[in-house]
Amino acid sequence: MGEIAWFIPGCPEVARGPLARYRPPTPAGAADGYIRQLTSPGALVLDLFCQGPTFLREAVRAGCRAIGANANPIGLLIAGLGLEGTPANLDAVFTRLADAPKETPNRRSIPLHRHILSLYRSRCPVCGGEGTAEWFAWDREARYPYAKAVRCPRCGRIQEGPTDEADMIAARRLDRKGFAYYFALDRVAPLKSSHRARAAELVDLYTPRNLSALVDILIRLEGLELERPARAALQGALLETMDRASSLDPHGEERPRPRLLRPPARFLERNVWYLLEATVARAMEWAPEPVRRAPGLKELFADPTPAYTLLPLPAREVARHLAPGTVSLILADPPRPDGVFWALCALWAGWLWESPASQAMRPLLGRRRLEWDRHQEAFQAALSAVGPLLAPDGYLVILFAEPDENLVASACQAASAAGYDLVGWGASTEVGCRLVWRWAPRSDAGGRPSGRGGIGAGPAPPTDNAEAPPAVAETVRETLQARAEPTPRFLLTAAVHTELARRRWNGPFGEVVQAVRCGWESLELEALEMDLLWLPDLDARRLDPPLADRAEEIVRSLLTERSPWATDDLLLAVYRALDGPLTPEPSLVLLCMRSYGVEDGGVWRLREEDDPARRAEELENLRRDLEELGRRLRYRPARGRGWDLRWRERGRDVYLFRLSATAALGDLIPGKLPLPRGGRPCWVLPGGRAELLAEKLRRDPRLARAAWGAGWQFVKFRHLRRLIAEGVDRRTFAVMLGLDPATGPRGVQIPLMMTADDGPPTTDH
Numbered sequence: 001m002g003e004i005a006w007f008i009p010g011c012p013e014v015a016r017g018p019l020a021r022y023r024p025p026t027p028a029g030a031a032d033g034y035i036r037q038l039t040s041p042g043a044l045v046l047d048l049f050c051q052g053p054t055f056l057r058e059a060v061r062a063g064c065r066a067i068g069a070n071a072n073p074i075g076l077l078i079a080g081l082g083l084e085g086t087p088a089n090l091d092a093v094f095t096r097l098a099d100a101p102k103e104t105p106n107r108r109s110i111p112l113h114r115h116i117l118s119l120y121r122s123r124c125p126v127c128g129g130e131g132t133a134e135w136f137a138w139d140r141e142a143r144y145p146y147a148k149a150v151r152c153p154r155c156g157r158i159q160e161g162p163t164d165e166a167d168m169i170a171a172r173r174l175d176r177k178g179f180a181y182y183f184a185l186d187r188v189a190p191l192k193s194s195h196r197a198r199a200a201e202l203v204d205l206y207t208p209r210n211l212s213a214l215v216d217i218l219i220r221l222e223g224l225e226l227e228r229p230a231r232a233a234l235q236g237a238l239l240e241t242m243d244r245a246s247s248l249d250p251h252g253e254e255r256p257r258p259r260l261l262r263p264p265a266r267f268l269e270r271n272v273w274y275l276l277e278a279t280v281a282r283a284m285e286w287a288p289e290p291v292r293r294a295p296g297l298k299e300l301f302a303d304p305t306p307a308y309t310l311l312p313l314p315a316r317e318v319a320r321h322l323a324p325g326t327v328s329l330i331l332a333d334p335p336r337p338d339g340v341f342w343a344l345c346a347l348w349a350g351w352l353w354e355s356p357a358s359q360a361m362r363p364l365l366g367r368r369r370l371e372w373d374r375h376q377e378a379f380q381a382a383l384s385a386v387g388p389l390l391a392p393d394g395y396l397v398i399l400f401a402e403p404d405e406n407l408v409a410s411a412c413q414a415a416s417a418a419g420y421d422l423v424g425w426g427a428s429t430e431v432g433c434r435l436v437w438r439w440a441p442r443s444d445a446g447g448r449p450s451g452r453g454g455i456g457a458g459p460a461p462p463t464d465n466a467e468a469p470p471a472v473a474e475t476v477r478e479t480l481q482a483r484a485e486p487t488p489r490f491l492l493t494a495a496v497h498t499e500l501a502r503r504r505w506n507g508p509f510g511e512v513v514q515a516v517r518c519g520w521e522s523l524e525l526e527a528l529e530m531d532l533l534w535l536p537d538l539d540a541r542r543l544d545p546p547l548a549d550r551a552e553e554i555v556r557s558l559l560t561e562r563s564p565w566a567t568d569d570l571l572l573a574v575y576r577a578l579d580g581p582l583t584p585e586p587s588l589v590l591l592c593m594r595s596y597g598v599e600d601g602g603v604w605r606l607r608e609e610d611d612p613a614r615r616a617e618e619l620e621n622l623r624r625d626l627e628e629l630g631r632r633l634r635y636r637p638a639r640g641r642g643w644d645l646r647w648r649e650r651g652r653d654v655y656l657f658r659l660s661a662t663a664a665l666g667d668l669i670p671g672k673l674p675l676p677r678g679g680r681p682c683w684v685l686p687g688g689r690a691e692l693l694a695e696k697l698r699r700d701p702r703l704a705r706a707a708w709g710a711g712w713q714f715v716k717f718r719h720l721r722r723l724i725a726e727g728v729d730r731r732t733f734a735v736m737l738g739l740d741p742a743t744g745p746r747g748v749q750i751p752l753m754m755t756a757d758d759g760p761p762t763t764d765h
């Protein structure tokens with residue numbers, strides 16, 4: 001068992017705050033675990049691609065000083081909103097914005113919100129009264145709004161229906177190429193900018209009405225004298241509004257987020273003011289608890305009190321602002337190659353800020369797809385740049401919450417080519433991937449290894465391109481052999497890429513993926529379920545017990561050796577024993593914990609009934625009672641041949657009992673237990689294992705197949721004790737066990753017996 005848990009599952013959290021629909025889930029709780037294991041209080045932690053508040057919050061709470069860096073100012077705005085707390089006076093500030101004067105064409109001045117709402121004035125499609133549209137639905141090709149939803153004061157509700165003549169006229173009233181258009185365009189790409197054509201395509205994703213409303217709000221917001229937190233909160237609300245007010249959301253169809261920078265054939269034009277109002281109302285939810293902020297690096301370094309600061313810089317610039325060897329931990333949840341999101345960020349950043357950071361985003365305005373090759377290169381460059389910042393005992397942790405195979409490939413290649421050594425990893429389809437590295441620069445870092453051997457404890461001899469596919473196949477085989485159970489494809493992929501990183505087999509993304517594919521294809525993998533892979537030839541091998549059984553045993557022994565355990569400590573102890581290729585899914589570990597432990601206020605104790613001495617006595621008593629019952633039913637009870645008890649008749653085994661305090665089902669695998677012809681195998685186990693047993697049969701189709709094939713019957717201790725106490729005859733016994741052929745095909749009752757009610761005997765039948 002190692003000192004450090006390299007895989008910390010945490011709990012993936014859906015993103016919150018502005019643009020949540022574009023942002024990947026956050027591996028919440030994981031950063032906290034790494035910080036506590038790998039740093040000491042006051043240490044400096046760098047969130048290299050800061051795109052939300054999670055890592056910084058966990059770092060500051062763990063007593064560290066934290067820097068969130070990101071070249072995308074929108075990522076930092078969102079992170080800041082989640083850290084700073086929404087200002088209490090937001091409503092008042094919003095009212096100031098709403099009441100800011102807007103000059104009308106006839107030089108009268110009216111409050112901004114009244115002006116904007118007047119753009120959406122429309123008649124109620126039901127009663128014909130004056131109202132305000134929540135949205136219009138447009139036909140993209142015909143270029144007119146065909147349907148609407150109107151807030152009707154007379155009906156007292158929102159009424160949906162077709163548009164009318166007045167709606168068509170109102171929709172065309174504003175000039176497509178008016179003031180708002182050029183303001184929005186110039187702001188993102190000035191007249192001579194090479195990005196102007198791309199920027200224009202993005203500005204065109206707004207109807208003239210919505211664009212003019214957004215530009216009016218933007219200009220009034222800039223004109224207000226505001227404290228930074230209030231301004232940030234309104235900018236955040238406006239950002240979310242900019243997203244929802246584009247023409248990218250379809251009418252009459254739910255799509256989580258736009259995947260293309262093209263309006264759908266029928267798109268929504270939402271009321272900009274209503275959007276903004278609703279977002280401001282929700283802004284209180286963005287930051288549950290404020291975290292201490294340092295205005296800048298100087299203040300962060302001057303005071304050892306835990307705090308965070310935000311640095312709107314790309315990685316290579318970050319390296320220039322920090323002293324080498326000062327960072328204890330770099331956390332990197334890499335940006336995804338999401339061309340749509342990046343182009344929109346470049347547009348919105350240009351609208352919100354006239355800053356160097358937002359100008360640096362301009363090249364992303366192009367809607368070209370962002371490719372994985374580019375992702376890997378950029379990731380590698382960023383990691384190379386910040387490597388020297390790490391203290392000699394510092395770590396880089398790359399962590400992300402989705403089971404994305406390309407992301408694993410890109411991360412492993414980027415980090416190893418940038419000069420990091422992998423020291424630990426883990427992966428799960430449920431919570432994503434964790435890769436822990438140390439900075440170990442090599443003379444040829446930054447590219448494909450070329451030297452042979454290196455100096456001293458330097459790099460291992462580089463591998464040849466042709467060696468990659470065999471290495472891939474070998475890794476997949478070894479991983480399956482080590483887990484001794486069918487394994488999700490994502491975990492195998494992670495094993496392969498970490499192994500290539502360990503061997504320093506570096507290449508461009510496409511080349512690596514191709515080599516990996518070759519390696520996969522050389523194996524005769526069987527797909528047991530959609531994503532569950534196995535090598536059937538391993539069935540003939542003597543393997544360790546399946547991983548699920550080992551995980552159960554580890555949880556059982558941890559809870560037996562020591563009690564109580566805090567939830568996180570117990571999880572960490574399990575993952576200290578099982579990581580890398582042996583990473584078990586967190587849901588399985590939790591099920592093991594629930595099977596053997598009881599939780600009270602975040603603290604786990606072994607269940608009283610699972611006390612080893614008590615279980616041993618229980619098993620012995622049960623065996624004696626079963627022997628007694630066997631005799632009463634005129635069988636000849638016997639022990640041995642791998643079975644806890646056999647009931648025999650005329651020299652043959654009729655019933656075969658396996659009495660077990662665990663749900664270690666590895667022995668179900670054909671060949672492990674000699675199963676004589678005609679013998680009826682019964683697995684007797686505590687009722688507390690029922691859920692775990694069902695999960696093990698679900699997650700390993702081999703076990704389920706074996707159980708059904710051999711007609712295994714799973715019986716709870718309690719159920720068997722009841723049968724013994726009731727003095728059944730042979731026939732009733734068989735029926736009650738579900739082993740009588742007359743009750744249907746063998747094995748059919750597996751779930752029935754296991755979910756049988758656990759109450760007092762009288763309610764059972």
Ligand SMILES: [Zn+2]
Nearest residue numbers: 124127152155
């Ligand atoms: Zn009405």
